[in-house]
Amino acid sequence: MAKKIIVTGGAGFIGSNFILKHITDDSISIVNLDKLTYAGNLRNLESIADHPRYKFVRGDIADRELVRQLLREHKPSAIVHFAAESHVDRSIRGPEDFIKTNVNGTFALLEETRAYWTELSQEDRQAFRFVHISTDEVFGSLGPADSPFSETTQYAPNSPYAASKAASDHVVRAYHHTYGLSVLTTNCSNNYGPFQFPEKLIPLMILNARSGKALPVYGDGKNVRDWLYVEDHCEAIATVLRRGQPGETYNVGGWNEKPNLEIVHTICDLVDEMSSRLQKPRRELVTFVKDRTGHDRRYAMNASKIERELGWKPKETFESGIRKTVHWYLEHENWVQDVTSGSYRQWIETHYSA
Ligand code: NAD
Ligand code: DAU
Secondary structure, eight states: OEEEEEEETSSHHHHHHHHHHHHTTEEEEEEEEEEEOOOGGGGGGGTTTTOTTEEEEEEOOOOOOHHHHHHHHHSSEEEEEOOSSSOOOHHHHOOOIIIIIIIIIIIHHHHHHHHHHSSOOOHHHOOOOEEEEEEEEGOOOOOOOOOOOOOSEEEEEEESHHHHHHHHHHHHHHHHHHHOOOEEEEEEOEETTTOTTTHHHHHHHHHHHHHHHOOEEESSSSOEEEEEEHHHHHHHHHHHHHHOOOOOOEEEESSOOOHOOOOOOOHHHHHHHHHHHOSSSSGEEEEEOOOOOOOOOOOBBBBBHHHHHHOOOOOOHHHHHHHHHHHHHHOOHHHHHHEEEEEEHHHHHHHOOO
């Protein structure tokens, strides 16, 4: 069946990877609604800007009038909702935008979707899907011996970012339980890969290592994250869209827990190998800095439900994924120049000066 999908936040890291992959499917048309905050970058989608089955609309998910008009005009059979403020450190410095977009924006999108969906024929109503992209951070922090998060782990969000995503997950859930809207939620672990804004650990470390700058590791560097290559996440989302059970949530992860310092060392070695050598090994650029306030110690995902019920599992190993990623950043100088000017420089100066 031909599908028209509205993607929100498609100019960001994961959304643009998702669009680039799925626009290659002839049966899919995509409308990308994105506000283009500092994190949104149309350069990511340059290669498909004039594609006949792709359309970009600049706008805010909280703008109900605009969302209403887009739904009426494009009559989508699915919405894939990525749009969010996504950086934990920014949420600590200024939580307001996180509540505005992640909570109020998601609510506005759901309300307009509900109004649109109610008017559809019974057949179209049944076929309609709203996929909400969420995070493992809603589950809080694990101790070293705790089992990984499952779909039934109690929510315990610790940062304003995590709390705003947890709130949105609850509202999404309620729209299924109360109104019968076919929502599905994915809670995913840390992604890495092309087009990630270099405020996040992996691209920041690649770019600093390349230029011989200090590599700011928070605290003791022993915080653990579960890393997943972005294309695997996008495939998990497409699988949930195609075969997921409405009302269900699916944990997505890489079965790949690693302490931050190990990630940074791996990046240093790869940059040493792929780029011009410095006087000293790049590992020596590591600088331990003040810890993130309320820094969650460990995340780990039990992704067996999506594997068992929908047949998804990650394809990329960390070794191959991180190699491709380092190579991509070193090869895409123009993209890097573009995103590391202006407000990016200001963020780096403010955040790492104390
Ligand atoms: P990102 O910050 O790279 O991109 C977010 C995009 O949303 C940007 O293009 C931005 O312009 C857009 N946006 C922000 N506010 C908007 C608004 N009010 N209206 C319309 N567009 C708006 O984020 P990302 O890393 O691609 O994450 C995408 C989603 O996946 C988020 O919901 C995030 O919580 C979730 N997630 C991310 C990760 C990760 O590791 N990056 C892991 C799990 C889940
Ligand atoms: O777990 C999923 C989440 O992963 C997503 O929901 C978020 O949107 C995404 O930003 C990411 O959150 P993290 O806080 O885990 O990612 P970040 O890249 O900011 O940090 C990863 C780890 O590295 C974390 O323990 C903090 C540490 N860190 C980060 C930066 C930016 C450093 O040690 N130094 C740094 O300069």
